[in-house]
Amino acid sequence: METILSIRNLSVSYYTDEGEARAIRNLSLDVEKGETLGIVGESGSGKSTLALAIMGLLQPPARVKTGSIYYKGRNILSMQGEEIRKLRGKEIAMIFQDPMTSLNPVKKIRDHFIEYITEHMENIDEHKALEIARKMMKSVGISEERLDDYPHQFSGGMRQRVMIALALALNPNLILADEPTTALDVLVEAQILELVKRLKNEFSLTLILITHNMGVVAEMADRVAVMYCGRIVELSKTEELYKNPKHPYTKGLIESIPLLYNRSRKLVSIPGHPPDLRNIPSGCSFHPRCPYAFDKCMNVEPELEKKEDGRYVACHLY
Amino acid sequence: MGLREYILTRVILTIPMVFILLSIVFFVMRILPGNPVLLRFEKNADPQLIASYTHKLGLDKPLYIQYIDYINDLFHGNLGLSMSGDFSPVAPEIMSRFPATLELAIYSTLVAILLGIGLGVLGVAKRGKVDSAIKLYGIISYATPVFFVGMVLQIVFGVFLHVLPVYGRYDGTPPSGITVAGIHIQTGLYTLDSLLSGNFQAFLNSASHIVLPSIALGVVISGVFVRITRANMLETIRADFVIAARARGLKERTVLLGYALKNAILPVVTVIGLQFAILVSGAVLTETEFSIQGLGLYLVDRVYFRDYTAVQGTVVFLAIIITTVSLLIDIMYAYLDPRVRL
């Protein structure tokens, strides 16, 4: 298998007047071509920051402290200007959380397509760009007449379809979907997930799916990375993770999923709150909330290590 | 609320607002003890003459009758008789002065918009030191007296460089406009009139006169535009759709102008209405400084002659203009926003 994206020792901090908030801490991760990688975690665990870092879209006060992100062997973080612009959209596309606010309210949908396509492909004129737009709209199941509408004339689910159509218009290799269904109601969510699944196969994409919803990950992902407090605490195949979660945090996450078919199971939530990123606990950052914490956890930060069964866990228990 | 209801409500609300403003002007002017006619004839105060003029101006009637007359006159476009010279009607004087002020207002707003939006966008695009400097420009230009800017411009461009006229609106007889199909069109805006009559020389003449005053006033007003453009740009530049646009790899130009600015510009339109008050105040000072015979200078002159009706008339006229402009801008805003436009 070919590694399409490789993150090495990435640290990202937000520099505010109140101090440095360490959103991502020394994170490393490989994404294989063609897979669907789920990244899960509570809000504030650094998932979205990671997505923006991959796109090279971090804005002040956020800044990359150390590390690199290689896309097909090229370091995204050292790219400048046109180079990174051509990468975005063309190679890596992103689908955002809130379709309601992710489209320019003063532009028609067709204009979104046309400028997107023509700015990336110089030999394509408006006419051809429109043809692509029609095709994409059809493939996400929207009639092409609606290209002439403004974003506010669409419903949430329809807008997310438009966003997906836009993201796929230039046939990128890697799709970053940041909570693509969080803002949608359950019925629509299922439709959209179905659509993403279908298109992923159709376009042979690599997909990074960022979500806090364990159910969505279970449905979609090949592998799952669990993030806590700016680090990956567990990484393994989806099935294994669900069957046998190792890290206490992962356990907590899975136990908090309500299951229709097993009402007898007690629904457990993880006690406490995620820590303040400006003031991360020493040792294992999860130790204040961990039911199994012992002395070492308070002093030594566990590394993400490959265990004998081929799974990666960052926990002193193993 | 649909666009139509919105406009209707806005129009209906404007009527009592104008009415309140007019009443305030009337009562502030009448609290003055004594007879304003006396002020005019300080020297040769012939009682008969004073009585006749007092009657002519209707000042011998009870206050409430005067008020009714005043409102009634206003509806008929009558702003009373000037108390200086020959007691000529005030309204035609104001109308003859208005184009000068209007022309200054238009060009200085243009300067302010170009400068303000240009710098505001530049600051957001470059960030860092350029942005800090532009932000400071926004604050300083707002805090600068307009006539201070005017003085510097007059000295530099008029006296040292000898490139632009430093006073007035026109050298010689102003352009007379054009007659089309028997209808004579003369706007009183010299730059427009000269273009209408196709006289390019006259256009240069009038345009060169308006340059310095409109820059002086425009620079001062631009501070507000810089600040509001910057603030709106910074707000929209963090908006999801701008990040999404960047994530699509759109050119920075497209992102800034097509996404951020296009959305940030709408609220700026409403500011044009709000800064109109600053514009009018500034016009009084600019007209005085550049000897432009507009409404502002008229007001100042008439105060000097204690021409009570002319002062009242000018203030009333400005009140109506200001309320109308803010109404029009609100309506324009409603039309411009596609989210409302249905």
Next chain:
Amino acid sequence: MKREYFSPSRFIFYSILGRGYGRAFIVAGFSIIAFLSTMSIIAPFISPHDPTKIGIGPSNSPPSPSFPFGTDQYGRDMLSRIIWGGRFILLVAFTAVLICASIGVPIGLLSSYIGGNLDRSVSLIMDSVYSFPSLILAVMIISIYGTSVINEALAIAVVYIPSYFRVVRSQVLSIKELQYVEAAKCSGANTLSILFKHILPSIISSIIVVATVNFADSILTTAGLDFIGLGLPVNLPDWGIDLTYGRFELASGSWWVILSSGTMILLAALGFSLISEGYAERQNPKIR
């Protein structure tokens, strides 16, 4: 978002100078204003000459060791005039702010608290005056009542009352329904005490922002009135008057008169603008 409630010590440390957004602006603004006010107050002790005395030096002499800011057309010492020159313009501005705050705030509190038709009518009146240019109304009022510190301040104040009214009203409407106000109502506190004990303290920082803008505008309007000859008596040492009359000497080469007086007016207005900008940033950190 959490709303901060009023406590005097916290207010001083956090709202006025405390850390946080816009601090640099606020500190710079307060320093300028503190400097100018101190200078104006102690003017009699630090001014090298009588600012009104003519013929102290040669007329229109450029800055020199004996006259660091030069002299004006009557041979008056510009340094002394600059030191004294803030007294009246700042006094007018201060009085204007005091007048309109003490009218606008109570009206805003009462009107919005009582609500109903009264509130609607008062709001309509305030909205009508709101967009009216302060200089025009001031010209009108001064043309009738003549010039004096109090008349100028009154004339400027009238136009600014609605600004206080509006900001107070919008804040009160949002606070009115909050729990602690409800609680105070239930515990039988009367309207006035609720308004002044519970509501007023929590809107004080919004009032400060309006007041600083008001200050800056008052200074500029006062200078504008001086410029059109409706300001204070011309024999007073005053920045606005020096800037106005300095203009007559400018084309003949005396740049120092307008430069020093113009800079002082700019500084005074700038000081207050910086403070208001700082507070605006603090309230809306995005515009940094």
Next chain:
Amino acid sequence: MKLKKREAVSAATVIAIIVIILIAALIVYLYTTTPQQTQTTTTSTSQTTSPTTTTTTSISYRDKIVIGTTDSVQSTIDPADAYDYFGDNIIQNLGEGLVNYRPGTTEIVPALATSWSVSPDGKTWTFNLRQGVKFADGTPFNATVVKYSIDRQFKIDEPEGPFAGVGLDTIINRTVVNSQYQVSFVLNQPTSFFLSLAAFIAMYPVNPHVAPMDRIVNYTGNVNTENPNGLGPYILTNWVRSGGKDVEMDLTANPNYWNASAGYPKTKNIVIKFFTDSASLNLALQSGQVDIAYRQLSPTDIQAYQGNPNFKVWTGPGTFIQYLVFNEKQKPFDNVLVRKAIAAAIDRSLIVNTVFLGQVQPLYSMIPAGMQYHVDAFKVYGDANLAYAENLLQQAGYSQTNKLTFTLTYPTGHYQSTDGIAQAIKQALEKTGMISVNLASEPWANYKQSTSADQLQVYIYGWYPDFVDPFDYTSPFLPADGIGFLHTHYVNQNMTRLIQQAASTSDSSQLASIYQSIQQLIASDAPLVPLFQGISVAVSSPKVGGIVLDATTIFRYWLLWETA
């Protein structure tokens, strides 16, 4: 990171400071590179020689001269109404009197009248009119026109007009047409200065076809039908007026001018541009927008132009005076000792040198120097005569501890530099140690009103002559009832008698002694204290010639010329 932010802000501050310094440096540089003004006064006195006599024919002249002024026509250019400096001056260029002054002098010379005589009782003046003269529109000029014009003045009887203003309505009894070209004025009493009155615009003939008998001609935009004059060197071709304020006035040569054959006017077209204040006028002159600036540049401006080779400064004797007025209804100014003490303590050199930079002259009589019968009557007090002033104040009961305290009020927006004058007076008086002066100012309109209401204690007024005669510098200030326009409430039977004598005496040696007595009486009673007398100043481009500034204060456009 915090540090970083502070850096950014301070960097911006540094940039701002640098910009300010750069602008300041630019201004300094530009100023220092312009020729330095020198204190030496190059007196370019009135050059009355006309271009034809001084230059060869190879030099070409421009046919248009632009004059800039801060004056404005106050109401109209109708001789029945205009009683302000500029309105009168325009009439003097658009119209013509029966007699006129020889430029540069106060000598009366024939104009529309070729000769005149007075009856032995001094009450009938007869004028022989020039024949064949026509108004600009072709209307013939004759004795009937003269009678029409004077009768019209009586009929309209504008209380604020010039005719009543100088008292012509009480001087002239009737006008008699003797023949087509001879007219007589019958007076109520002998009037020594009637010839000067005949040169005043109130007696300028008007065009009967334009000026109706019973109505003042207002200007509403038609230059052809609303200019009642028409006998002068120029006709009005354009007058841009906006809201009672002048913007521009264009004059062109009158083809029917009686003296056209002598080559007048020298320049065909005159453009007058109106400015709101001296600063804009000065800027326009420097930027070349006007060729001549006349009335009113500031003393500093004028000082700067002297010695600047790019401009020419023209000066002439000024008949404008300024003086201090006491209202004797206000205690203690009914006490002559107090008035005299103030007269003695005043330091005219402070006003002349510090306030006006030497561009006015100290004045020691209400009749200006250079005018007939002038006597330096106030020299008896001297200037800054503190010892004498203190002595008088002690006599009046004042001391270092019990100071004389009063308010000196001055007008704004009318005369030049009144704030400086008031401050100079305050400083001089307070040097006695026994006087404390409060200064107050009022805008001109309020000021006049406060004067009339007897609300002022000590105040400043100025005077421009209506006609060039000492009578015009005494009678208006000293009415028998002590009121007039000054409200001195100074009443002295001797003074009233002397002024009556001055009006009716025509013998010059007798007049000299009468005016000497009047001036000495003013000095000893000190109801008024003369301060200074102005100098007329015009500044022009060096190519301009023909500017004549004399005691008549008439600015004659028809003598102006400018080389190309």
